Amino acid sequence: MAMNKFINDSDDLPRQLLEGFALAHPKQVRLAGDQLVVRARPKPESRVALVTLGGSGHEPALSGFVGTGMLDVSVPGHIFAAPGPPRVLEALRMVSRDAGILFVVLNHEGDVRSASIVMEMAKKADIRVAQILTHEDISAGTREDPKDRRGLVGCLLVIKVAGAAAEEGRSLDECLAIAERMERNMATLAVAVASATHPCTGGVISDVPDGTMVIGMGQHGEGGRFGPQALKSADETADIMLPMLLEDIGIGKGEDVLVMINGVGSTTLMELYLVMRRVRQILDERGVRLARGIVGEFLTVQEMGGFQMCAARMDQELLALWDAPCDTPGLVVA
Amino acid sequence: MAMNKFINDSDDLPRQLLEGFALAHPKQVRLAGDQLVVRARPKPESRVALVTLGGSGHEPALSGFVGTGMLDVSVPGHIFAAPGPPRVLEALRMVSRDAGILFVVLNHEGDVRSASIVMEMAKKADIRVAQILTHEDISAGTREDPKDRRGLVGCLLVIKVAGAAAEEGRSLDECLAIAERMERNMATLAVAVASATHPCTGGVISDVPDGTMVIGMGQHGEGGRFGPQALKSADETADIMLPMLLEDIGIGKGEDVLVMINGVGSTTLMELYLVMRRVRQILDERGVRLARGIVGEFLTVQEMGGFQMCAARMDQELLALWDAPCDTPGLVVA
Amino acid sequence: MSSAVGYDDLVSMLRGAAERIRKEHATLSRLDSHGGDGDHGTTMLRAVNTLETTVETSRRQSIADLLEEVGWAILGVDGGATGPLLGMFFTGMAEAARGHDSLDAAALSAVFESGLASVERQTEARVGDKTMMDALVPAVRVLRSASDAGSDVVTALRRAAAAAVAGAESTRDLEARFGRAKQVGARSVGHPDPGATSMGLMFQGFLQGVE
Amino acid sequence: MSSAVGYDDLVSMLRGAAERIRKEHATLSRLDSHGGDGDHGTTMLRAVNTLETTVETSRRQSIADLLEEVGWAILGVDGGATGPLLGMFFTGMAEAARGHDSLDAAALSAVFESGLASVERQTEARVGDKTMMDALVPAVRVLRSASDAGSDVVTALRRAAAAAVAGAESTRDLEARFGRAKQVGARSVGHPDPGATSMGLMFQGFLQGVE
Ligand SMILES: Nc1ncnc2c1ncn2[C@@H]1O[C@H](COP(=O)(O)OP(=O)(O)O)[C@@H](O)[C@H]1O
Numbered sequence A, B: 001m002a003m004n005k006f007i008n009d010s011d012d013l014p015r016q017l018l019e020g021f022a023l024a025h026p027k028q029v030r031l032a033g034d035q036l037v038v039r040a041r042p043k044p045e046s047r048v049a050l051v052t053l054g055g056s057g058h059e060p061a062l063s064g065f066v067g068t069g070m071l072d073v074s075v076p077g078h079i080f081a082a083p084g085p086p087r088v089l090e091a092l093r094m095v096s097r098d099a100g101i102l103f104v105v106l107n108h109e110g111d112v113r114s115a116s117i118v119m120e121m122a123k124k125a126d127i128r129v130a131q132i133l134t135h136e137d138i139s140a141g142t143r144e145d146p147k148d149r150r151g152l153v154g155c156l157l158v159i160k161v162a163g164a165a166a167e168e169g170r171s172l173d174e175c176l177a178i179a180e181r182m183e184r185n186m187a188t189l190a191v192a193v194a195s196a197t198h199p200c201t202g203g204v205i206s207d208v209p210d211g212t213m214v215i216g217m218g219q220h221g222e223g224g225r226f227g228p229q230a231l232k233s234a235d236e237t238a239d240i241m242l243p244m245l246l247e248d249i250g251i252g253k254g255e256d257v258l259v260m261i262n263g264v265g266s267t268t269l270m271e272l273y274l275v276m277r278r279v280r281q282i283l284d285e286r287g288v289r290l291a292r293g294i295v296g297e298f299l300t301v302q303e304m305g306g307f308q309m310c311a312a313r314m315d316q317e318l319l320a321l322w323d324a325p326c327d328t329p330g331l332v333v334a
Numbered sequence C, D: 001m002s003s004a005v006g007y008d009d010l011v012s013m014l015r016g017a018a019e020r021i022r023k024e025h026a027t028l029s030r031l032d033s034h035g036g037d038g039d040h041g042t043t044m045l046r047a048v049n050t051l052e053t054t055v056e057t058s059r060r061q062s063i064a065d066l067l068e069e070v071g072w073a074i075l076g077v078d079g080g081a082t083g084p085l086l087g088m089f090f091t092g093m094a095e096a097a098r099g100h101d102s103l104d105a106a107a108l109s110a111v112f113e114s115g116l117a118s119v120e121r122q123t124e125a126r127v128g129d130k131t132m133m134d135a136l137v138p139a140v141r142v143l144r145s146a147s148d149a150g151s152d153v154v155t156a157l158r159r160a161a162a163a164a165v166a167g168a169e170s171t172r173d174l175e176a177r178f179g180r181a182k183q184v185g186a187r188s189v190g191h192p193d194p195g196a197t198s199m200g201l202m203f204q205g206f207l208q209g210v211e
């Protein structure tokens, strides 16, 4: 199977992609420095800034969440490859301020590695920065020992609520506390039905046998502990996945849950809506309230087939922050 | 190749999909009557209402454009099948008003057939309604004799500007005139690199040989006059497609053009941004101004690979209407 | 069957058509994937399922009322290009059936002619355009000429069904001039038109219902 | 080559490593598709291209400065899990090379040990965890023991390269305990680790540079 992608020079892909990205969203973002994505209208210095880093190839994530109400700077790496420390440090320097910086890192080897070097450097450079690590993939590790849990689409929730808090003028400690609460409140599981193609190598990056699905596939198709099973219906798949998430976050009758169904590539919005429908039925049976149901493509993995289901316990403050207005290429709340 | 889709009963698919859709966007839409999608917050009776119809399976189109600033009612049909006249008539009755209804119909056999029966019925029922047919696919028919031109993603532009005009309180005649101007100002071309699977039959609905692309493929892979050619790079593909569109709309130096790159399914945002980058370069060379560059998935065709490129001549009024706020599941302008 | 189509015969004819379509819907969708959107079979299936439900739940005792009810029910289906035409076909038939308790060959011809006329008011497609008209038009013509020549209902319908199938088959060598398939132009040659094929099946089913 | 590694020899070593990676990058990406994200080869390619550019454009005349510059350049690459570790490896080497115009076997061992120590400060992965450490650690150990046993630079590097390759090969039967591949657990068994394989290639390249 030949690669069915419209690309040019694959080495230069991230730079070219950013150029097009900036052209499409001039009201929200612009490029600065060494391929950094920053807000078109910067936030006042008195507010906490939010910075993140991560590989490209997951559009709209993560640079798509730069804008009012969410991130201040995103440091996009090459395709599936975290950016090296120097550019990340440049980003921190760019928004360094007394109010401080909340630095959102997804738990993937490269991101964590780069971030830890950057945190050391930032300390030496007297930059006030607090790191929040998102790791909510329940297919690996346990809630008690989450270091193996990968960071999946839940980062969007963390960025949204912490971003809204920062916009409101909350302190770094408060923003961090909100981010941590959101992070601990959430759980995500990915299911894959078709692999992605790496746009630089043209190689298929994971193994999903035809007619099967793999629950717990992680971000790129690294795989998980479950292995392939026969592809199931939307309802049956939700019946398997949602209870695992609800159990992980330990949510009970009468509580508020946000459920997000994030398409990762070739799986249609149509299918995601079917899954959301079943989610609501399951929650109704359990007496848990679907406070917010989010369906869309926020963090993709090229043309991979499947979705990430994220469930999060919400309280009034988190709901208000989630509902707060934002204006970014990947999410606009009016 | 087995079908890699999460669905349940395929007969019941459109209903189930709508149920999930409504759960995901309660601030913007709700369901009414016999599977009609209406605004969560209806528009005042004094304003012109916008109604459309069309097959499902193209999410977020068309029901995704219901909400403030765009449509009042969408009548979704079954997968790829226009709804029958009775439900469409129900939709018109539901928003029937002295100010009138603008009825947006995409030029596809089924939609047109159903709409024409409905228009007869509406006349008998004394409903004030004006129809606008969108037909901007330059791969078929000519600008002078556009009856064979299919309606592609350009409907979004028409719905957006006419919807904004209606929201402002313009009369039916004015809204129709704006819709017609937008319609005549635009041109679209689709390119496919991979076929879609029909979710009800599991069958592949068009023929795109591996390693090739088909320019002028239309909405579902009906095909067009060009036939397959070897897959080209993002730049080369834009170099072929954009000039054909610019020529069709006859745009010249110093004029303002809006270009929209609409992903139809499995083609990534990443690739669409690369295409947008090249679009800007081509326009720069010709001295045409990229007034707005729009990139996203607005009208999809299941997991089909490829995109639709739409170019439209803009004037100050159309730009202002395009930029006006709207709040719909498929497009939010803050 | 007696020499005329009564209410129960009409019900059998409609059921016969539904049965033929149900058996062949996968083929019809496949045919629609050359130049169409691959759904003609599913659309026809929805239409004939609705047809059957209507036939079953209808308490009307007149032929005309049943035909009209069937027509409206099919119009109510999400039927793409097919539904409105098929729906109008049946409502058109109803008009000419009004007042008849049963239809002899001549009356049946008139009823089918009225259905065809109703379709012709909806579309500009004619014989040779590679649409359902290529099956429908000759079928109705042959029905009339057989009845004019004194054939009984069964014989007339047998010849009409043969004409419909032959007409459908003849579309194989044509270029589509209407519907989605129009766009592929010369590349539509080589495959029979799905709508014509399903019309051929419907007529075979009508025949089956009276045999 | 003389009995010690001078500036030009170091340049050859670095170029040798770049050349080996360039030849095998497709294999490395393929290895990374079992449990990883299929990009280790492209990432390494970016790293060694940067390494070569740095070597070519550097006007520094000291071994330590060159190593430090290479390390920082690789840190500046979008390097996923690999870049930071590889970058820190070279900056770590630079520390021990400070003050040396050339490196005999003993000094070279010390330089590599310092590089290894720098990597070990970044990661908790050790031998047996199915990472690049499985190639790097034995290579550095063997380099030291060969030099302690009086081997010359070339012989010591030859034995180190063999140890790196053997270490890489040994990862085939291991379960990954770090990096993306960790998640597939037992299913990582059967394929050598991409990072270990590329480290084996780097050492083969170092050797090639002095041979
Ligand atoms: N204008 C028309 N007049 C008559 N028949 C038509 C016309 N357009 C399409 N058809 C028939 O409809 C068939 C396709 O029906 P179907 O696939 O159900 O609809 P859609 O094209 O909306 O998916 C064609 O094979 C053709 O026979």
Ligand SMILES: Nc1ncnc2c1ncn2[C@@H]1O[C@H](COP(=O)(O)OP(=O)(O)O)[C@@H](O)[C@H]1O
Pocket: A080, A081, A082, A109, A110, D032, D036, D037, D038, D039, D040, D041, D043, D044, D079, D080, D081, D082, D083, D085, D123, D124, D125, D130, D131, D132, D133, D178, D179, D180, D193, D194, D195, D196
């Ligand atoms: N914590 C770690 N310590 C040492 N080596 C690691 C670690 N994590 C990953 N690696 C090495 O990195 C390799 C993968 O590198 P690469 O594919 O370039 O990075 P990424 O996983 O970010 O795509 C693995 O094969 C492994 O050898």
Ligand SMILES: [Mg+2]
Pocket: A055, A079, A080, A081, A082, A110, D037, D039, D080, D081
């Ligand atoms: Mg990677």
Ligand SMILES: [Mg+2]
Pocket: B055, B079, B080, B081, B082, B110, C037, C039, C080, C081
């Ligand atoms: Mg259809």
Ligand SMILES: [Mg+2]
Pocket: C032, C036, C037, C038, C039, C040, C080
């Ligand atoms: Mg069709």
Ligand SMILES: [Mg+2]
Pocket: D032, D036, D037, D038, D039, D040, D080
């Ligand atoms: Mg990798």
